[in-house]
Amino acid sequence: MKERQQGNRQIMILTYSISFVFLCMAGYLAYFMAVQSQKVINNPYNKRQEVLAKKVQKGKIVSADGKVLAKTETDKEGNDTRVYPYHDMFCHIVGREKNSMTGIEGQQCYPLLTSHANPLKQLGNTLRGQKSPGDTVVTTLDYNLQKAAYNALGGQKGAVVALEPKTGKILAMVSKPAYDPNHVTENWEALTKDSNEDSALLNRATQGLYPPGSTFKVLTAIEYIQENPNSYQKFHYDCKGSDSFSGNVINCYGKTVHGSLDLQSAFAKSCNGAFAKIGTTLDISDFRKLTEKFMFNKEISVDFEYNKSRFSLTKDSDIGELTQTVMGQGKTMITPLENAMIAATVANQGKMMIPYAVDHVENDVGQVVTQYEPKEKGQIIEKSVAKKVKRMMQAVVTEGTARSLQSLSFSIAGKTGSAEFDSEGTSHAWFIGFAPADNPEIAVSIVVEGAGTGSEYAIPIAKRLFEEYLG
């Protein structure tokens, strides 16, 4: 009898262990279904949209104020067409369905093809051979602001991003040249032709990499204040329009002589010489850390196509690269979205929010199915530092390069930039800023390609955005 049971204890140990592993696997599968699957299946490589589309009428994408940005229409023969009522106005952020999905269309493809209508109603629809209504995706986009940005940019190439600083909600995002997603299939060949320099399919707001120009001085100033918390106000520089650092000549814009400057006036007047001087005093590895906190060289966890902004200064970089980089030239490359995030972080007292474009998903009768909450990236800079920088950015408007914004009825903080991108001195016009300065509701980032100075070309656009949103 004893021999018969020999090893039974070991068998039980093995059995319990294996059963436990299987329990884990069943749990994992349940977890995958409940938590991960929504994100997993919403992938352009998943070819099951057509299958879902047979049972569900793809839902609408609407703006925060209820304007329909994309919808599916069915003709008498039962053929579905995705329609974009505003043509190219929302083409990059809302995206397209055909020719590889992009934007919100891609990001929310499966939610749009899922119906959370009343189950009984759905069953009834199925039994009658009718489609159930797909869920509606409600974006964070403000129709009027988007329209203002779209019109203000006009025929120029460039991009506009507007964020709500407290939440990271994308209020508007325009990239020009744009294309009409209603006709993207017919025009595909022309749009993708090598000789086509418009690159209309590119979302310049998130994928366009530009030299930041003087807007980058915001970060340089932050680093200087952080390194000299008590003495930064004692900074002094005498601008003669041009200066030389170890043989590297730095000119101010148009060789303007700014005269005697402290940090705030150097910032407001965007004096290159003063910032090159500041650069030579900075701890470069610390500066690099700061830029990486601001998501340079880092993945941003957003659900749309974007490029990483690049910061390449290291301890070993030479003085020429250093002085160029701290004033926004050099090898630094930035997307308009990243620049908007910098402005929004200063506006939000140093706390960075991750930008997002979808507020919630609701079913056919407006019940919320999925609510997207604002996501914090963390306190990137201290409140006190953010406050100091904000004051300097206000000075840009009151006494510096953005004085034309003074005419508005609320206070604005900002920074202009003119980013040279070729040897002939042609430059992209930049403006980043936010308003009202005391309690910011909107942060913007504007770039106009190959236009000239920021004060001349980007500020008028900013002005129209602020007027539209706050006026």
Added chain:
Amino acid sequence: MDKKEAAKKLIEMFGSLNAIGVIHSIVVELSKYAIILLFAVYTWHCFTVFFGKNAERKEAVYHRQNKIMYAIHFICSLVLYLNSLDGKVVLLYLAQFAFLFFVNKAYLYVYQNASKLVLNNMLMLLMIGFVMLGRINQAYAIRQLVFAVAICLVGLFIPLLIEKFHYFDRFGKVYAVLGIFMLALVFVIGKSIYGAKNWIVIGSFAMQPSEFVKIIYVFFISAMLAKSAEFRNVVITGAIAGIHVLILVGERDLGAALIYYFTFLAVLYVASRQPLYLGAGFGAGAIAAVIAWKFFSHVQRRVTAWSDPWGTLDDEGFQVTQSLFAIGTGGWFGMGLGEGLPGKIPIAESDFIFSAISEELGAFFAICLVLVEVSCFILFINIALKMTRRFYKLTALGLAIEYIFQVFLTIGGVTKFIPSTGVTLPLVSYGGSSVISTVILFCIIQGMYVLNCQEEENIEREAAR
């Protein structure tokens, strides 16, 4: 006939668009929930039937399980028929039904005293395989049925065989020579399919020796270790088992190599009752895995496919991401039979059949399927615990471990729980070798149990005299 044509024909038959809509969608939509509900009840019985001692009630439960199986089979076949209006579907259904019914009756007669639940589970799994293969590719379903009929007929004689050859445990090394010879044959006349050189093709019949050898391999280790679990014998057995494993690694059949390795460890642990062996075995296995990962690109590919499938969607991660798309899109209740896209899943008829099942029949169904497989394993273990002779005990255990480990590798692999190793889901996946060896495995365990009961009765009778 494809679905569109079938729909057209239905419209002609019923004269109006509404009739087709009603019939087809009622059946497909309601069948989804009916199948899940039925299978859930079945699975529930798999685990609860042991509570309570009332033999009559147990009989009733086993009968109910049979009825559930026939019901699911009927519903699924009806849906498949409505999707295609193909007369062959009806014929195939009738043939499958006749097979299930016959095996159920005949086995109850031949395997008296054996576990009815094991039999029910075996038929249930075969039936799910039939249905899914019929949905993916009818030709596969037909071949699968032919293999199943053939091997289940053979299975009727296995208890007889075991009874006649009382001294199965005397041939330890003969099994090893035979096994190694068959495995090594692949190097001479083998063929690569799906990157593993583990097939022998004779005419139109391709077979996988490792599927058959895994049974005599268990005979070998059990026979050796039943004799003695002393160190010297363990080393000899381990070395010979190692040769098996190395040949399989050489054939790039990683799944089989793992199954062989862990089966040896488990049997050794039970035979020796020495946890040190288990620890050392796991340690050596971990070191071997790291070495394999460092030096073999095909191992690296599998690991990459597991750790970063989304970054390698087009390449290493292709199979597992397609599998996850299918499982995820199917959702808890599935798309309905014939409503998904199993054609997009690579090797959906074999290694990835679990994903196809989950996509169309739903994740609830798939989880129940996992539980039914676990129930089989627990029943096997139950039998192993009751065995008197050491050789039988170790063999039953070894076969049980082989079975459940294979289930773990395939389901874990397609759900990205572990790296995928490319093994079949026993009895469900398409494949002659796999079905044949698994049915044999089921029959041997049952047969040994029958024999064990007879021997015990004899001993008791002797004692009574």
